[in-house]
Amino acid sequence: MAPQLDGYFAQVDALSDSFIQRLREAVAIPSISADATRRPDVVRMGHWLADELKKLGASAELRELGKQHGTDLDLPPVVLARYGNDKNKRTILVYGHYDVQPAEKEDGWETEPFELTVKEDGRMLGRGSTDDKGPVLGWLNAIEAHQKAGIEFPVNLLMCFEGMEEYGSDGLDDLINAEAKKYFADTDAVCISDNYWLGTERPCLTYGLRGCNYYNIEISGPGADLHSGVFGGTAQEPMTDLVRILGSLVDTDGKIQIPGIVEQVAPVTEEESGLYENISFTMETLHESLGSKTTIFEDKKNTLMARWRMPSLSVHGIEGAFSGAGAKTVIPAKVIGKFSIRTVPNMEIDKTNECVYKYVEDVFKKLKSKNTMKVYAQHCGKWWVASPKHWNFAAAAKATERVWGMQPDFTREGGSIPVTLTFEQATGKNVLLLPMGSSTDGAHSINEKLDKRNYIEGIKLLGAYLHYVAEEPQN
Ligand SMILES: NCC(=O)N[C@@H](Cc1c[nH]cn1)C(=O)O
Ligand SMILES: [Zn+2]
Numbered sequence: 351m352a353p354q355l356d357g358y359f360a361q362v363d364a365l366s367d368s369f370i371q372r373l374r375e376a377v378a379i380p381s382i383s384a385d386a387t388r389r390p391d392v393v394r395m396g397h398w399l400a401d402e403l404k405k406l407g408a409s410a411e412l413r414e415l416g417k418q419h420g421t422d423l424d425l426p427p428v429v430l431a432r433y434g435n436d437k438n439k440r441t442i443l444v445y446g447h448y449d450v451q452p453a454e455k456e457d458g459w460e461t462e463p464f465e466l467t468v469k470e471d472g473r474m475l476g477r478g479s480t481d482d483k484g485p486v487l488g489w490l491n492a493i494e495a496h497q498k499a500g501i502e503f504p505v506n507l508l509m510c511f512e513g514m515e516e517y518g519s520d521g522l523d524d525l526i527n528a529e530a531k532k533y534f535a536d537t538d539a540v541c542i543s544d545n546y547w548l549g550t551e552r553p554c555l556t557y558g559l560r561g562c563n564y565y566n567i568e569i570s571g572p573g574a575d576l577h578s579g580v581f582g583g584t585a586q587e588p589m590t591d592l593v594r595i596l597g598s599l600v601d602t603d604g605k606i607q608i609p610g611i612v613e614q615v616a617p618v619t620e621e622e623s624g625l626y627e628n629i630s631f632t633m634e635t636l637h638e639s640l641g642s643k644t645t646i647f648e649d650k651k652n653t654l655m656a657r658w659r660m661p662s663l664s665v666h667g668i669e670g671a672f673s674g675a676g677a678k679t680v681i682p683a684k685v686i687g688k689f690s691i692r693t694v695p696n697m698e699i700d701k702t703n704e705c706v707y708k709y710v711e712d713v714f715k716k717l718k719s720k721n722t723m724k725v726y727a728q729h730c731g732k733w734w735v736a737s738p739k740h741w742n743f744a745a746a747a748k749a750t751e752r753v754w755g756m757q758p759d760f761t762r763e764g765g766s767i768p769v770t771l772t773f774e775q776a777t778g779k780n781v782l783l784l785p786m787g788s789s790t791d792g793a794h795s796i797n798e799k800l801d802k803r804n805y806i807e808g809i810k811l812l813g814a815y816l817h818y819v820a821e822e823p824q825n
């Protein structure tokens with residue numbers, strides 16, 4: 351089946367250096383969506399991507415989304431593109447994001463984060479290499495390899511690449527809903543490459559994601575930052591209140607202390623309970639990707655359940671607090687604590703927010719502080735779980751066997767891609783997550799990397815998937 355794939359694979363190998371060069375150019379643009387001062391770079395990245403697509407003969411356009419929620423800042427454009435318009439072919443809509451998480455060399459990177467550095471062992475270090483510039487470019491590279499090999503592209507490809515995913519996909523839901531019956535009208539299935547294998551050797555296909563509710567707790571009191579020698583012991587300190595609230599949210603074993611959260615979680619069915627043992631995942635691989643053995647659970651089943659089907663609460667940071675090296679004797683006047691809850695079936699966004707607000711307000715009240723406290727959700731995205739019993743997944747499984755020589759695991763993901771559910775509901779079509787990178791890639795962390803092997807074989811995988819999609823019978 352898919353007889354032209356050998357020629358395509360050989361062309362991908364022949365073009366591998368230029369594909370790495372394309373990734374190098376993309377990584378060099380610091381398109382950090384969470385940092386307002388980097389917004390021009392995010393916009394530049396969107397333009398660069400649209401230009402690359404046009405050079406490949408795709409029709410590409412930049413769609414403006416208006417202002418960022420609650421600010422005067424323009425959102426970066428969404429890149430919408432189409433390659434092929436043949437009524438006799440299936441149409442696959444692919445989504446990815448061209449923005450990245452923040453990164454500074456001083457955070458502990460061994461290389462410059464915005465310079466792609468290819469190591470002898472095949473690691474390609476750079477912010478966005480695996481999340482999500484490598485996978486996004488995978489689609490462009492698949493187009494180019496088909497062209498250079500003289501192989502007909504097997505499907506029509508619709509592309510939607512956004513620049514705000516790492517900041518809650520502000521504005522994208524509205525665009526997807528507005529274009530569902532227009533730009534995306536002939537979509538037959540959706541594919542997203544923006545997550546990771548569970549380990550380093552076995553590929554996977556993913557049919558579930560957790561959602562994410564992201565919160566701020568703002569506490570203020572003094573009119574300005576104060577000298578702790580002059581005012582310490584005389585003024586109530588916002589930071590003291592904040593750390594006491596943050597410290598009350600979750601215990602050492604990850605147990606969320608907010609009433610009403612775990613109560614919403616769907617019970618484990620017998621069928622689900624049996625799924626975990628067959629997944630290729632070991633605690634050793636987890637320790638490797640974690641960089642330590644400080645896991646909450648000692649066994650695979652509880653660990654996978656904690657990642658896939660249980661909520662978790664993480665404390666991320668404090669804006670306004672002293673965080674540098676040395677010893678600054680300051681009392682911060684206003685601090686903003688940041689934490690998030692990863693949500694799972696059957697949790698509801700509004701109900702979860704209500705529980706969080708009530709709990710934080712109650713804890714603050716008990717502190718009897720004279721400071722002012724405000725708690726609010728910064729962005730919320732819903733969880734998603736789909737059926738992998740669909741021709742979209744069958745095609746991806748065949749492509750995985752052809753490229754990697756093994757059957758994929760069927761997994762859920764602990765992370766979030768806020769618009770996945772929106773694509774499913776707006777188009778009414780099956781959505782598949784087809785990851786390129788592996789568990790040790792360190793997305794969002796220092797030394798983020800994509801292995802050269804995963805990039806090149808991943809490009810083959812994306813192309814092979816499209817060929818099997820073209821052959822797969824209707825469900
Ligand atoms: N690769 C997907 C990813 O990293 N998603 C982010 C999205 C996000 C940001 N805020 C809430 N969700 C993630 O953290 O999971
Ligand atoms: Zn991502």
Ligand SMILES: [Zn+2]
Nearest residue numbers: 481516793794
């Ligand atoms: Zn990410």
